[in-house]
Amino acid sequence: GGGNTSGGASTETTKAEAKTEAAAEAKADQASGDIKSIEGKTVAFIPKLTGNSFFEAANNGAQKYAKEWGITVDYMGSANATVTDQLEVIQQAIDAGVDAIAISSVDATALDEKLKEAQDAGIVVCTWDSDVSPDARSMMVSQGTADVLGPMLVDMGVEALKNRGVDPEGEVKYAWHYSQAAVADQNSWYVAGEKYIKEKYPKWVAVHDPYYSEQDSQKSVTIGEAVLDDNPDIDLIICNDSTALPGQCQAAQNKGLTMKDVTITGFCTPSGMTAYLDAGILERWGLWDCGVQGALGCYFAAYLAAGNTIKAGDTIDVPGIGAVKTVPNSELVPGTETAPENNGVVLLPERVVFTKENVKDYNF
Amino acid sequence: MKYLNELKKARWLSSFLFLIALFLVTGMVNPDFLTYSNIVTSFNGSVVFTLLAIGIAFVIMTGEIDVSIGAVMGLTATIAGQIAKRNGSILEMLVFAVLIGMLVGAMNGIGVSFFHVPSLIFTLGINGALRGLIYVVSGGKTTENFAGAFTKIGNQVLFAEVTIYLAIIVVIIAVIHLLLTKTKKGKYFIAVGDNPNGATLVGISVMKTKMLAYIICGIFAGVAGVVFASKYGQVNIVAGTGYEMSAIAACVLGGISLSGGLGNILGAAFGAVIMSSVSRMLVFIHLPSNFNNTLTGVMLLIIVVADALVQRHAVESARRKRLLSRTAAFDAKVGGKK
Amino acid sequence: MKETTAMDHEKDQAVPGLSNSLLSVKGICKTFGSNAVLKGIDLDLRSGEVIALIGGNGAGKSTLMKIIMGIYQADSGEIYVAGEKTELVNPSVALSKGIYMVPQEPMLFPNMTVEENVLMGFSESSSELKKRLSEKVKELNWNVNLQRKASTLSIAEQQLVEILRGMMREARILILDEPTSALTFDEVQSLFKVIRNFGKKGIGIIYITHRLNEVFEITTHVSIMKDGMITVNGPVSDFTKEDLVNGLLPPNLEKKTEERQEEKAFERGNLDPVLVVDNLSGYGFSHINFSLYPGEILGIAGLVGAGRTELVSTIYGRDQVLSGTVKLSGKDITGLSTRKVLEAGINYVPEDRHYQGLFKISSISANTSSALLNGPKLGRFFLNRKKEDEIAKSYADDFRTKIVGLNDEIGSLSGGNQQKVIIARSLSTSPKVVILDEPTRGIDAAARGDVYNIIHRLKRSGVAVLLVSSDMEEIEELADRAIIMFQGRITGTFSREELTQDRLTSASFGFKGEKEVSE
Amino acid sequence: MKSIKGLLKHWEFILLLLFVLEIGIFGVANPAKFFRASSILASVTNYISVCIIALFVTFVMITGGIDIQASALIGLTSICIGVLWSDVGLNIWTAVLLAMLLSTLCGALSGYFIAYCGVQPMVVTLGGSLLYSGLALLISGLSKTPAYQGISGFPAKAANGSFTGFRFLGKGMLFGTIPVPVAIYAVLILLCFVLLHRTKYGRKVFLIGVNPEAAEYSGINSKLIVMSTYILTSIGASIAGVLLTANIDSAKYDLGSTFTLSIITAVVLGGTLSTGGKGSILGTVLASLMICIMRYGLPLCFGIKTQSLDLPIGIMLLIVVIGRELAKNKLILQLFKRRK
């Protein structure tokens, strides 16, 4: 099956283009007026797992906008990110007779058939954050391709290295630390990031294969400490997992290290990291506005469920968020087909790098 | 032979030896590992498992089991995190943790010793209920970003890289070990696990002892939650899932028999260090993290199988030796005649 | 015979509050499920008395004792300790009142040493306790390593540890529930000495036994329990053995004694031996030689730890053979697995009924048929449950086993009936040789008679029986020939004519008489 | 009266009553949505791995053991099928057979340690669950398909949308209504029932659970039988792995990894004594279905979220087991007597 690692050559420019284009066309291509109202629709909003700060933040965002839009967002999920649990949750959504499903899938293909069943039952399926096969869903609200996010992780590290006076062009010892090889997006960011490093910073030395801490806070600290102990001269640790990043920072704090001694960066919600920012353990980390992402997932799901149609390339005006441009599936995974109607990708324009200066502006 | 017998008597010793072997093997692959600091860090990192293992050791000694400790820990960790977020004191957290631990322990104790529900089932049910409760208490969210002072305590070094927690736990272990082995009542736990009817006959209340074991276990798990929160700085809603199994494994590694009546607390503590050090050692051995589970599994199996075989050999050869000496005694006495 | 003395006796002597009344039990009733075990028991124990409590298996003796000890609670009735009404809600109350019970089934802590076992539950300082313990061990005349784990003790040794516990407790009321069932002559004598001493010290003892000889040897009073009541009660001097037997037994005893006298002595003739054990050595015994003929009962006598159980269980494939051979009908079966030995035609009734014999929570049928599961008798793959029930039923009828339904748990039967089921199992495979290891341990006189009948019947049908027993009387009564083991060797062989208890006993102690052991 | 009292002694009968009661409550709460055969069957299909494995774990627990590794074997079987089929290029059925064989060997290994080395089952199977799930991850590393992505595209879906070949096992419908996994479950129930309650093997399993030593004295090779029960469970787990893979068209190393506690819950709720010697297939089946229907009905009829389902199911387990102990106590029996 296909996946999102077989990504092509799209780079930073895609991101920039998407941004400007979306903004420009939002005005030009005003909604034609005969939009059917989404009010009263029920969307099952399914995370990979509940209790994780990323998904909780997405849910908060979705709920906030849902009130404005007058739709019901039913947050349904299991505490474990496993295929079988998600299958059960989807079945529950089908049984409950929701109008639409917006899901972040734990597996690139395993949910396809269940989601098609849902579609057969008249339910609109959209994905967000983590995709399934394009023919098993209508729209996907993506935070960007691996080729955008992988390099972004590296670049945040480079910035921070520069700021503490390490030359990123020279030999930099670095490591990745995330939850598990089996977590699709995190792994694809690692793969894309590695590729980017090979091309752009050929002198860098990876001290080890990625470290995995399986979304266990204790393990993330234990491994974090071990990484620092085993490699006292390490310069950079990239933690593309929202449990690994605070764990690694805690480990550094335990060792008495600060952002002056070692650079730690990665993806996590701002709320999870301010303690370490304040303690001077890390300088910058990033994420996209997952609240908006979740809300968009729900909006598109409800929008289609209301009987509206979308053609890839359309720009949709989302109340409260603004104009959003849709693109064909091939923008996300080159070479994939896009159905003539109601199929495509929404690239989330905004990704944020959090630093001391801007972190107060975000509360998720 | 003599050493083997000693080993049989002091089964915690074998887990200690194994721990040393483990350190040495890691050190052989990566000599950097064998520094004082690295070894102390292994111990520092094991305090949560150690607390859980000590607690559950009481229950296992009485011949029961408690699979709800991971959930107790998760619950008190969540609450501790929430208290920390509003700058509450660590004392307040401990009070909550101890109360919750006692309450859950008492419920388990009542279910198991009063209603005679098999402990696996009962604590399984409690486990489910507590997991649901964690969901309610945490609002389904990771509790994180608590005040820095709290996590600082969690990793405060007392002397020579030994954290406060580690120091306290070493003292606790020493005290408990002495209480369990040197006092009359301390032996009750083992006695109840060894033969409940026999214990009843000599005036030991099986019900009270089991009750007490569960309460102690609950308290340790509760306190482990506070330690967890203060050491790791974030508590997600599945925190502690599967820790009960690691704690049980730690006890078994330390020579505490799951059928009860055998073992001591030192073993549980060393077992816990083994269980919590594996992922750290793997980093030093430079194996891909994908080998984590495989190696932990292989190691666990090797230790328990080897231990079982050694024990069996020891028991069997002691029996045979005694039986042979019986016939030998005859030969000695009447040998001249034959 | 004084059928009605129970009431008189009580009226004129056991007024609660009398200074020398240690224990007074009034109107105790106890029901298990629908089984009314005790229906109003009255019993008095005074200082210095040794009351023999006798009664058939399942009469409720142990139940009564457990109530006195606080292990069970009575449904109704009162208990006075030293004249004071007492609620014995749990054993620690009983212990604090100076009551101690040596239970019928030893209840030791298997993972603890003998010393720890005895001292568990005391609150005095340990050095003092240890000193006292070594005195008691000497008093009991028992040679044991106090550091041995209880799990390595034989049943007899476990029984001795229990008795030691009782002695250590220095109780004022001591209950001994069949203490001698696993002991041999020598140990029994030591124990009796201890009991007499206790009596002198004013300790009251309730002594439960199935051996009527002991009643006259050691006790001062007798109480007979039958159908949940104490039917006969009085000083032992008022009774003869016949009185007791009549008070105890169901009316069919006479027939049995006749049967027994009819029994013909065994004629070897020119039969070939069915089992030949040649110079067999194993763990716990060495250089054992004997032959067993069809229709013969060969007794194996000896002291505790003489290696008899090791010998027979090694033949049965439970342990390793070191040297020598075992032949069954000419076929070499040395060192085969239990399963193979069983198939070859030997079956074994183990000594430790609870640990090695019973499937306690399984049905009577399942217990009877368990040895048939390897053969084709109950079907090749599927289990023919009808056939199974038929077999179980036929044995139950045959052996007069008292059962309600074949599907009842065997744990609900009395000891004697349990033993009958286990013997039935050992016969179900139609073996050529049956090994009975202490077949009558802990079962009452009536059941014992039944078991003896079964053994005789086996003999008549040409089955060879190897009878291991510590009860010299039993060997004398049943065996056609007996071998004596001492420290793992055969030290004597006696033919039927030479079999007397004296000879057996002396041979059991090695070369007593001829060549006394020098230490 | 007497016959009812007799029936009440059977745990299975009480379970049946509870099961009916449960359906009744859900049915009353939301009759329109609850009574949809297709939805109910789909829920059972989703839960089928737990149901199937619980059948076999019943054998293990009757011998007095426990098996917490079975859920790891689901993933191992699944990933092996995937790698053997997609990367090695074997025929799908050969791949299935080999994967099942591997899983069986794993079960045999653990069983060997438990039966022949005398190690406690909980620890061995804990080690086993780590080892086998680790192996599954390593095997998935051998595949071209990255670990985070299931291997998919298994044969075959016929043109008319019905499933054939391998996929038929997971997705096919018998008579147009009964999902094939459910049908297979029914067959397995029958097989396990006969094996446990009607054969000599089953009897041996029970006897060993009651008293392994006495079983040895009866000439039963208890070690072999104990080991065989772990092999049975591993076969059950591999069947579950095959069905799940065929159902979702994805071979993944961590399929089923969260099932352990559910399996144990189903078995003990079904009345199997955790100390061994007692238990029944019927009880396990009823308990599995009861939990399954609960997971189906609670969100549907009472809007309880999946993530908090642990709470009601935990509480139900507690109530049921405490109730059972109370019933065993004289209290309730006496109530019955007084009525009479």
Ligand SMILES: Nc1ncnc2c1ncn2[C@@H]1O[C@H](COP(=O)(O)OP(=O)(O)OP(=O)(O)O)[C@@H](O)[C@H]1O
């Ligand atoms: N815990 C129990 N539950 C149910 N029934 C019991 C229990 N304990 C004893 N019984 C029953 O009570 C009756 C009396 O048993 P008890 O052990 O008191 O007899 P006993 O006189 O000591 O017999 P024995 O001479 O064989 O030791 C028996 O029928 C037995 O089955």
Ligand SMILES: Nc1ncnc2c1ncn2[C@@H]1O[C@H](COP(=O)(O)OP(=O)(O)OP(=O)(O)O)[C@@H](O)[C@H]1O
């Ligand atoms: N499980 C065991 N482990 C070690 N030693 C044991 C075990 N069971 C029994 N023994 C030893 O075996 C000896 C008993 O021997 P055995 O049973 O052969 O003698 P016996 O003549 O049959 O005695 P008894 O009169 O008790 O039947 C005891 O000394 C005991 O220590």
Ligand SMILES: [Mg+2]
């Ligand atoms: Mg008795």
Ligand SMILES: [Mg+2]
């Ligand atoms: Mg013997």
